[in-house]
Amino acid sequence: GLGQLGVGLAQLLRRQYGKDNVILSDIKKPQPQVANSPFVYADVLDYKHLREVIVNNGITWLVHYSALLSAVGEANVALARKINITLHNVFDLSLENCLRLFVPSTIGAFGPSSPRDPAPDLCIQRPRTIYGVSKVHGELMGEYLHHKYGLDFRCLRYPGVISVNTTPGGGTTYAVQIFHDALSTGQHECYLRPDTRLPMMHISDCHRATVEFMQTSECQLSLRTYNIAAMSFTPEEVAQEIRKHLPHLKVTYKTDSVRQTIDSWPVRFDDTNARRDWGWEPTFGLEKLVTDMLQSVRIKRTNEGLPVS
Ligand SMILES: NC(=O)C1=CN([C@@H]2O[C@H](COP(=O)(O)OP(=O)(O)OC[C@H]3O[C@@H](n4cnc5c(N)ncnc54)[C@H](O)[C@@H]3O)[C@@H](O)[C@H]2O)C=CC1
Numbered sequence: 450g451l452g453q454l455g456v457g458l459a460q461l462l463r464r465q466y467g468k469d470n471v472i473l474s475d476i477k478k479p480q481p482q483v484a485n486s487p488f489v490y491a492d493v494l495d496y497k498h499l500r501e502v503i504v505n506n507g508i509t510w511l512v513h514y515s516a517l518l519s520a521v522g523e524a525n526v527a528l529a530r531k532i533n534i535t536l537h538n539v540f541d542l543s544l545e546n547c548l549r550l551f552v553p554s555t556i557g558a559f560g561p562s563s564p565r566d567p568a569p570d571l572c573i574q575r576p577r578t579i580y581g582v583s584k585v586h587g588e589l590m591g592e593y594l595h596h597k598y599g600l601d602f603r604c605l606r607y608p609g610v611i612s613v614n615t616t617p618g619g620g621t622t623y624a625v626q627i628f629h630d631a632l633s634t635g636q637h638e639c640y641l642r643p644d645t646r647l648p649m650m651h652i653s654d655c656h657r658a659t660v661e662f663m664q665t666s667e668c669q670l671s672l673r674t675y676n677i678a679a680m681s682f683t684p685e686e687v688a689q690e691i692r693k694h695l696p697h698l699k700v701t702y703k704t705d706s707v708r709q710t711i712d713s714w715p716v717r718f719d720d721t722n723a724r725r726d727w728g729w730e731p732t733f734g735l736e737k738l739v740t741d742m743l744q745s746v747r748i749k750r751t752n753e754g755l756p757v758s
């Protein structure tokens with residue numbers, strides 16, 4: 450829970466359900482701002498200890514965020530396979546303890562043979578990264594256990610998520626780093642080609658979608674795995690939008706062959722089913738995202754004593 454997405458989701462859930470009713474867990478030490486709220490050490494590979502945490506704390510909902518993301522996973526396939534597929538622990542414990550279970554998937558769960566513009570919820574999925582393969586495995590296992598044993602499994606396929614916190618794990622993180630570079634050196638070296646179009650989402654839309662989806666009554670769900678969309682852009686387009694605020698921004702392109710394999714990810718998501726079944730609607734488009742990110746990154750860098758131009 451201490452990665453890019455977990456802390457913010459816990460904050461949103463705590464506002465609705467009370468601070469003590471949401472427990473964050475991870476294998477690393479919590480940041481100071483998290484340290485005053487419930488936190489437990491939990492390694493998802495340790496079945497017995499996970500069971501102890503669930504039983505001792507009367508857990509009812511499990512949000513399973515731990516994973517190795519695309520680029521980090523590709524750099525360490527054995528570890529990605531271990532962490533991302535040991536999701537079985539979480540499935541078994543959810544069934545054993547009648548938990549409801551949310552596990553995110555990703556645009557990376559699609560591959561070169563999938564329809565890309567747009568990618569529907571149900572289509573061919575033959576991803577070519579260990580990250581994508583493990584996420585498809587999670588989607589299918591969760592749906593299987595739902596149909597066979599009634600597990601309340603829920604899964605959203607997130608686009609690349611944009612927030613002030615940069616995480617090194619993903620193929621889409623250029624779209625976070627570019628804001629920091631624009632506000633510091635004014636120069637960004639992008640590891641993707643300028644025309645690589647990908648679905649993206651502001652973190653607040655991602656958190657809100659997750660909570661709204663978790664709160665939807667089961668009878669409204671026609672699927673267990675839904676695409677959610679907000680916007681799609683290329684590195685060149687986001688740079689152009691940033692230049693409306695910071696005209697001096699220079700972007701150079703040095704393609705990284707591993708990350709550029711995300712060429713096979715969808716260009717756009719079709720999220721018609723999420724909109725119809727549980728009322729999903731994004732609030733951030735590219736223009737609003739860029740304005741918000743420049744403001745938030747400026748505040749963060751200033752507070753941390755980092756250079757801001
Ligand atoms: N950030 C994004 O753009 C997207 C994220 N997602 C999914 O959302 C979820 C959360 O993503 P992020 O927060 O961005 O990931 P992240 O890489 O920032 O955080 C993952 C967390 O998992 C923890 N972890 C690693 N091994 C562990 C273990 N053995 N036991 C317990 N915790 C362990 C790490 O310490 C880290 O804090 C992931 O499942 C990811 O696939 C899906 C699509 C987009």
Ligand SMILES: CC(=O)[C@H](N)C(=O)O
Nearest residue numbers: 518519555619620621
């Ligand atoms: C889209 C994702 O799942 C993530 N941001 C990544 O690039 O790996």
